[in-house]
Amino acid sequence: MTKIIHLIYIHLLSLFGINRVVKNVHEGESARFEFKTILFIIISLLYCFLFYILLQTFFTDGFLILPIAFLFSSIFCLLYDFNQVKAILFQAEDTLFLFSLPIDKKEIVLSKLFTIYFKNIFFAFLFMISALLAARFTLLLNQTFILLFLVMILFIPVLPIVIASICFYANSYFKMHFLKLRVALFISIFVVLCFFLFFILPDVYITRSNIMFLISKLCRLYPISYLFSQSLSQMNLFLFFAYLMIHIGIIYLYIVFLSFDYPKICSVMRGRKKKSFIVYKKRSNKKRFFGLVHKELVYLFSYSLYFKNSYSLTIIGSIFLVFMFLILPYRSYDSFLSYFNLFGPLVLSVIASLGLSGIHAFSLERKNLDMLGSFPVSFGQVFFAKMLTNFLLLFVLILFNATFLMLVVKPNTFVIVMLYVLPIFVSLFHIFFSLLLDSCFIDKANQSESAIIKERLLPIVPIFLSFSYLVFPFLFPNVLGYKYILGSLLVISISEIICCLLFYFVARRKLIRKIFYS
Amino acid sequence: MLEIKKYSLEYIKGKKVINKLNLYVKEGDIYAFVGRNGAGKTSTIKSIVGINHITEGDILLDGISILKQPIAFKKRxxxxxxxxxxxxxxxxxxxxxxxxxxxxxxxxxxxxxxxxxxxxxxxxxxxxxxxxxxxxxxxxxxxxxxxxxxxPKLYILDEPFVGLDPKASFTLKKLLKEKAEQGKIIFFSTHVLEVAEKLCNKIAILKEGKLVVDGEMKKVLQEHSLEELFMELVVDD
Structure with missing residues (x-):
């Protein structure tokens, strides 16, 4: 028993920088709390305040607020755990070391689950207390109620942890053994979602009461949430104990199941998979250029952080656009529709230009630029391969957004053409400009603080440029009309591309020296 | 044939890292390029492969210049x-x-x-x-x-044996010998003098950007070991 306590203690020390804070306090530097920890707490409290305001504004029934918060906390924990189970439970660096110590497998599993649990319980408490505060006027708050409520919060993270770890394991298993099936599954989910968004949801008249009905239905559908709300509303101890026993039973069975073959599962998850056949891809006749494009694409998709960093703003923008039209009741506002009927291409251009892959494309290559320099490829091939790759992904999003707006807003022919053409030219300019910017300011050898700061500040320039397009309509007198504004923007973006091309040809030699020479 | 003609390299104007280096490596040669840290070996190698500029002179492979036809050069x-x-x-x-x-x-x-x-x-x-x-x-x-x-026709290897296990090292040496027999050019830098002595038929020793020794391994060494020669020529104290 002492071993498990020690294990949990060791794991807990790493939570939220506690160990460093404790060390600072021990060394008499109590004022020096970890900046990250403080920031984390402030942001969490801000989110909770937002959650509190939202619940208080939209819902009046206290016994609806609590299960909604319960459901929300469970979903939040589940999403959070998808990352945590990988890092803590399956692929942690210390797991192999722990196996070499005389500790029972169940104890190792339990200590790791506890670490994830403690991270979850922090969020669960914050959200549930916010919900309790929002519902305080409509509930009869007595000591028994609060006691039951607090005890039940303690069990919120249990199911999300179990579900997340099973999902993560299943996903990894499919990734290793049935990659094609997994891809097919994701594509079918995406297609079903698109079908739902495009054809079914627009026909449902979305009102506040409909949303409330949907949410309350969801809360009832999730049996644990239903059990939670029923135990509190009826103050039923039988239901309360049923709630506790279900959680305890599930977690016990899960620990027994997981610890049965835990070392093997961990080793599989850490990549010791069975050897598969080498697959040689077919090659095109365009060889080097498309070889470079292929490498860029593979690299972009295999380096998830780079991908997220590059396209998250554009993807979020696109999702937000769809969300605005389909979910929010704004759909009925004529002014909103008429704005997109006129300036839809402008908004799409801003969304498309938020793709930031170009700004890191060369600097991320680092030492690989030396290898690229030694290959029989020209600077132009490398540069334009990067440009094409970055554009291809944005092009897919542009097509999606433009088609969506065309179907929903039903604009005139001029705007339909502009919906496709304007974002394409604007994004082409942005990628070109970002690549030039990156190649001009790249600092291969120098890794000093100023070089790092310079690298981090560089993306601000294209982001600032993107948002500056939104000011465009205000720069022209109203009498000129939207056609004039959109046309001018198109001419400007084409001119900008020409300027970039001229700069590229003038500065080519200098850029080659900067990029390829050590 | 690899020809390095009057090759000079400057990172800061007026400060030559390599000063008018001349080297000729024939087909079938395994050429060891040795010198102390900072002597200019890696800089020279990087210039040969086109990732360092050339301040003066030229580098040619079968008459193809790295400066004039970089793509054709790099293909080989x-x-x-x-x-x-x-x-x-x-x-x-x-x-x-x-x-x-x-x-x-x-x-x-x-x-x-x-x-x-x-x-x-x-x-x-x-x-x-x-x-x-x-x-x-x-x-x-x-x-x-x-x-x-x-x-390729020319293999440029910068410290190729670092990190290899004994079997892989042996395989690499065997492969390099085979390639040389097929008429390819092997040009590599190393700090392991025993490897250079056993594997290479030619050697160049670089000191502060200048060649101090260049020629057939046997003629250069005579009765010395490479280590003794290196210590005598390159190490000052």
């Missing part, structure tokens, strides 16, 4: 850097296919070469793994496999 060479430079997020096979694309290999030749050399270096089984998970030695092997893929 393979470069192995001192530390393996790789795209860590790709798998081994993805990296090799990319390299094959860069050198315009046909599908048939590419697949055969990958199989041959990956199996020679005992890396074939690991080619589906992400490079990030490779050990230093495996990364070095992958760079070597990539270098042999397009069967």
């Amino acid at each position: 060479i393979a470069y192995v850097p001192d530390t393996p430079i790789l795209y860590e997020h790709l798998t081994g096979i993805q990296y090799l296919l990319f390299i094959a694309d860069m050198y315009d290999l046909t599908e048939e030749k590419r697949d055969t070469m990958i199989q041959t050399y990956a199996k020679t270096f005992e890396l074939y089984e690991d080619l589906n793994d992400i490079i990030e998970s490779y050990s230093h030695g495996m990364k070095q092997k992958l760079v070597l496999v990539a270098a042999f893929l397009h069967d």
